Amino acid sequence: MARLLKKLAVLVLVVAGFSGMMNAANAALAIIGNPANPLEGISAADVAMIYLGKSDEFPDGRRAVAVDQYRRSPVRAEFYRKVVGMDPMRLKSYWSKLIFSGRGQPPRAVGGNEAVKRWVARHPDGIGYVDGKVLDHTVKVLMIVP
Amino acid sequence: MKKWLISALGVLSILSAGQAFGIEGVRVNGFLTAGATYADTAACQNDAACTAGPGRGPVSQDGNIANQVGFANDSRFGLQISAKVNSKVDVTGQLLSRAREGNYAMKANWAFVTYHVANPLAIRAGKLKLTTFLISDYLEVGYAYPWIRPPQEVYYSNPISTMNGMDMLYRVNFGRFSMLIQPYYGASSGEQALVPQEVVNYVPQMGINPQNGAAIVENSPKGTVAYTDFTADNMYGINVSGGTNAFTLRAGYLKTLVSAPAFNVIDKTATFSSVGGSMDWENIVLYSEYFQRKIEQEANTAFPDQKGWYATVGYRIGKFLPNVTFAKLEDNNNPVGLGYGTPLAQSSVTGGLRYELGTGADIKFEAEEVKPLDGTRGLLIGPLPTGKSHVMIYSVALDLVF
Numbered sequence: 001m002a003r004l005l006k007k008l009a010v011l012v013l014v015v016a017g018f019s020g021m022m023n024a025a026n027a028a029l030a031i032i033g034n035p036a037n038p039l040e041g042i043s044a045a046d047v048a049m050i051y052l053g054k055s056d057e058f059p060d061g062r063r064a065v066a067v068d069q070y071r072r073s074p075v076r077a078e079f080y081r082k083v084v085g086m087d088p089m090r091l092k093s094y095w096s097k098l099i100f101s102g103r104g105q106p107p108r109a110v111g112g113n114e115a116v117k118r119w120v121a122r123h124p125d126g127i128g129y130v131d132g133k134v135l136d137h138t139v140k141v142l143m144i145v146p
Numbered sequence: 147m148k149k150w151l152i153s154a155l156g157v158l159s160i161l162s163a164g165q166a167f168g169i170e171g172v173r174v175n176g177f178l179t180a181g182a183t184y185a186d187t188a189a190c191q192n193d194a195a196c197t198a199g200p201g202r203g204p205v206s207q208d209g210n211i212a213n214q215v216g217f218a219n220d221s222r223f224g225l226q227i228s229a230k231v232n233s234k235v236d237v238t239g240q241l242l243s244r245a246r247e248g249n250y251a252m253k254a255n256w257a258f259v260t261y262h263v264a265n266p267l268a269i270r271a272g273k274l275k276l277t278t279f280l281i282s283d284y285l286e287v288g289y290a291y292p293w294i295r296p297p298q299e300v301y302y303s304n305p306i307s308t309m310n311g312m313d314m315l316y317r318v319n320f321g322r323f324s325m326l327i328q329p330y331y332g333a334s335s336g337e338q339a340l341v342p343q344e345v346v347n348y349v350p351q352m353g354i355n356p357q358n359g360a361a362i363v364e365n366s367p368k369g370t371v372a373y374t375d376f377t378a379d380n381m382y383g384i385n386v387s388g389g390t391n392a393f394t395l396r397a398g399y400l401k402t403l404v405s406a407p408a409f410n411v412i413d414k415t416a417t418f419s420s421v422g423g424s425m426d427w428e429n430i431v432l433y434s435e436y437f438q439r440k441i442e443q444e445a446n447t448a449f450p451d452q453k454g455w456y457a458t459v460g461y462r463i464g465k466f467l468p469n470v471t472f473a474k475l476e477d478n479n480n481p482v483g484l485g486y487g488t489p490l491a492q493s494s495v496t497g498g499l500r501y502e503l504g505t506g507a508d509i510k511f512e513a514e515e516v517k518p519l520d521g522t523r524g525l526l527i528g529p530l531p532t533g534k535s536h537v538m539i540y541s542v543a544l545d546l547v548f
Binding site for chain 1: 175238240256260265270281284287315319391
């Protein structure tokens with residue numbers, strides 16, 4: 001009986017995990033962290049603060065290093081519109097103010113979906129955003145943007 | 147030339163340090179503004195010309211805007227290099243070259259080291275930009291604001307643009323709201339201030355009133371442009387700003403002791419207070435600021451107590467940002483008498499249009515109507531010809547950041 005329950009529990013977990021993956025895979029956009037990151041999730045406001053250079057920490061106080069996709073990436077435009085709340089024009093103007101007043105630099109652009117995923121997989125304090133289609137076990141999903 | 151060499155060497159050493167320590171975090175950024183101006187009337191150069199018709203001549207107080215097409219007033223170029231030494235320390239240097247300074251002479255606009263003590267706190271030391279107003283930090287970066295030049299009724303009121311010293315940046319975040327507290331301490335030397343022509347003739351040996359030691363002020367020829375070296379010591383102040391992505395509110399206070407040896411001004415107290423805010427929400431763009439300054443006698447001769455404000459309203463229509471600015475500069479209860487200057491007063495209305503040329507570039511057009519008030523020449527180089535109550539200044543500028 002106990003064994004049956006255990007099997008059942010595993011089955012439930014697998015199905016739940018699978019459907020979770022399916023959700024993630026169908027999602028347009030995912031905020032990802034390194035698998036070593038203990039956080040189970042992050043709010044859009046916290047992500048926005050990190051990407052605008054107003055915070056260099058995850059909500060639990062650990063260091064956060066953000067990376068961007070390349071400038072013309074459609075995923076990038078979508079991320080900034082939906083999560084940060086800025087269009088490319090305002091974002092450029094925002095960073096001009098910070099860069100030339102010596103108060104900060106935008107996240108480094110490392111490439112497209114795959115490059116960001118690889119970078120985050122290699123950096124324990126990394127945070128990035130990718131198209132939900134490329135998600136796999138090398139990174140941890142911190143937030144799904146529907 | 148010497149200064150240029152020193153800055154160039156500074157930048158080179160930063161760059162080579164970057165290579166020596168193998169840091170990947172070296173970033174180079176730049177900005178450029180190419181602008182042209184034209185005024186429809188020349189200011190009076192002498193009393194005889196005041197009744198005459200239009201003649202070719204300067205209009206703005208520093209002589210850079212005239213009633214012929216000129217390129218000197220707004221054209222400039224800047225280059226900034228920043229390098230991360232380690233996760234706690236980074237170095238930033240900015241070189242600035244302005245057409246108005248003759249042949250685009252390069253100078254180090256600022257150069258400082260930032261030490262990130264712990265997450266909300268950073269300390270910066272070196273040559274820093276002095277933050278008196280909302281956009282003082284990036285005054286030369288035209289792309290970062292809606293106008294061709296920030297409203298001069300407010301922005302020309304503080305001739306101190308940089309300081310040698312240190313500041314502290316302390317950030318507090320609440321959700322999407324972020325607040326920045328910036329106390330600073332330092333001194334400014336080697337800067338030059340435009341001296342009002344009304345006091346140019348005054349030099350200590352020929353202009354001290356033996357009764358009270360105050361300056362005897364004589365009128366110099368209208369249209370005189372003179373600069374004086376000055377220092378500001380024991381300068382301290384604080385800026386507090388807060389807001390979200392869409393709006394910012396700020397307040398600042400600054401106190402310093404100014405000296406201008408050529409005018410027998412030694413350690414006179416000057417204070418600046420300013421409040422302002424900006425908004426870029428949906429399609430609405432707003433900017434507004436107010437300042438007042440109080441300056442002690444002797445220094446008051448050249449820099450009387452003044453106050454001023456401006457308000458800008460703009461509305462984004464796709465890549466276009468039409469905007470209108472109202473601004474006024476006036477007397478701030480300046481004492482009257484020997485040794486006190488005459489506060490200049492003017493108002494202006496500016497209609498502008500900004501158009502985005504992709505990301506990182508824009509082109510702007512402006513028409514500004516400047517009206518001197520209270521019988522003064524305002525911020526013009528001289529009075530307007532008889533029968534003229536205002537002058538129109540037309541400007542076009544291209545801004546880039548890279």
